[in-house]
Amino acid sequence: MRLILVNDVSTVRGGATKVALQCLEASKDAGLTCAILVGDDGEGLKPQFAGIRTVALGERPLRDGPTFTDVFAKNYNRRAFEAMEGLLQESEEETVVHVHGWSQILSPSIFYALAKHEVKVIVTAHDFFLNCPNGGLINFHSGDVCHIKPLSAACLATNCDKRNYFHKLWRFRRTLTQWGVGEEFWSRVGIVLVHEEMEAxxxxxxxxxxxTLRTPTAPLTPGPVEVWRNRRIVFLGRMCWEKGVRTLADALNKTGRTATLIGRGPLLVEMQRALPxxxxxxxxxxEEVARLAGEARVFIMPSRMPEPYGLVAAEALMSGIPVIVSSSALIATEVANNGAGLVFDSGDAASLADQLAATDDDDLMRRLSEAAFSLGQRIAPSRAEWARRMVDIYMGRSSFSAL
Structure with missing residues (x-):
């Protein structure tokens, strides 16, 4: 069997690309013939995957700053279509195509190429770009989680985009282009969810x-952390509005508490100024993240959007570090029901401040830590189990539920 793996970028900047490359590694180890299509220059594939058939477009993602030509190319990238078509024609071997990211470079054009062939197509939903124009199910102006039917008239009329309404219209049109491949194609595509609550x-x-196949996760530290002896509050993630860093900054300033905020992103300088x-x-x-995690009392995941999984939260839990999570995160119910952390009202700095105050109780933190470690041991598959299950999906030994 032959695997063609598809992702916008080859360099790991977040969980989606990390998982994509893990899929490639698992397939290679299982003896599958592998190829990969990426939208960037492919440099992130070296040296680990230097021997794998690679097609790299050499383009840059939208997040690095859109250009005028992107208005057309990132709605329907003809070069990506031709590259996908070329890969599909290279071999008559039974083929499965696994798509991870396409919204930054490759565009919906790849699906038009796939629809022309009787190959098995799998898409891992790392976000909600399969049906939500802005990919986050969040209104970036009101801060509310969006419950409007995607691509409806109400969706079209809603200015929810992080930039402006014209950009929303462009995203709306791109999603229409995506669905334009046709129901016959999309009704045969297998969707891998990173959290079961995404299906709704x-x-x-x-x-x-x-x-559902949750992302393989490793603890941040070699063993469980005795958090009740520590004082460090930690945020680890991308510094952007949807990850809730402004809510966290407001809560920290309300309480005068100190914290460690690790990560890059458009709001990094703002956070450095707001939290001197x-x-x-x-x-x-x-190595430095692991050292600081060993000094952690609690990890904060303040996402405004319905965070599909929350890899950092899972990594903390596996280390016995309780988490304070936003109510909009899909993992929030699991954390609360298992007593592995605390939940605050999404976007509400006062609510987050109250939960931060609760962490002053050493006895509570000991109980939360023990429950966090317990939940962490079963929250996600091991790397080996995940690799086996992913290959089973490719080989047809694991079936998808049908609606």
């Missing part, structure tokens, strides 16, 4: 086949 948000439209009493270093090495 993705049922709009012709998607029919779902399965905190440690906001930007990105750090894995």
């Amino acid at each position: 948000y993705l049922r709009y439209g012709p998607l029919r086949h779902f399965t 009493h905190c440690f906001v270093p930007g990105w750090l090495s894995d």
Whole structure:
């Protein structure tokens, strides 16, 4: 069997690309013939995947600053269509195509190429771009989680985009282009969810086949952390509005508490200015993150959007570090029901401040830590189990539920 893996970028900046490359590694180890299509220059594939058939477009993602030509190319990238078509024609071997990211470079054009062939197509839903024009199911102006039917008249009329309404219209048109491939194609595509609660948000439209495979996760520290002896409050993630860093900054300033905020993003400088009493270093090495996690009392995941999984939260839980999570995160119910952390009202700095105050109780933190470690041991598959299950999906040994 042959696997063609598809992703916008080859360099790991977040969980989606990390998972994509893990899929490639698992397939290679299982003896599958592998190829990969990426929209960037492919440099992130070296040296680990240097021997794998690679097609790299050499383009830059929209997040690095859109250009005028992107108005057309990122709605329907003809070069991506031709590259996908070329890869599909290279071999008569039974083929499965696994798509991870396409919204930054490759565009919906790849699906038009796939629809012309009787190959097995799988898409991992790392976000909600399968049916939500802005990909986050969030109104970036009101801060509310969006419950409007995607691509409806109400959706079209709603200015929810992080930039402006004209950009919303462009995104809306791109999603129409995506669905324009046709129901016959989309009704045969298998959707891999990173959290089972995503399915309820993705049922709009012709998607029919779902399965859940949570992202493989490793603890941040070698063993459980005795958090009740520590004082460090930690945020680890992208510095952007939808990740809730402004809510966190407001809560920290309300309470005068110090915290460590690790990560890059468009709001990094703003956070450094807003929190002069905190440690906001930007990105750090894995070794330094592990050291600071060992000093953590609690991790904060303040996302405004319905965070599909929350990899950092899972990593913290596996280390016995309780988490304070936003009510909009899909993992929030699981954390609350297992006593593994605290939940605050999404976007509400006062609510987050109240939960931060609760962490002053050492006895509570000991109980939360023990429950966090317990939940962490079963929250996600091991890397080996995940790799086996992913290959089973490729080989047809694991089925998708049908609506």
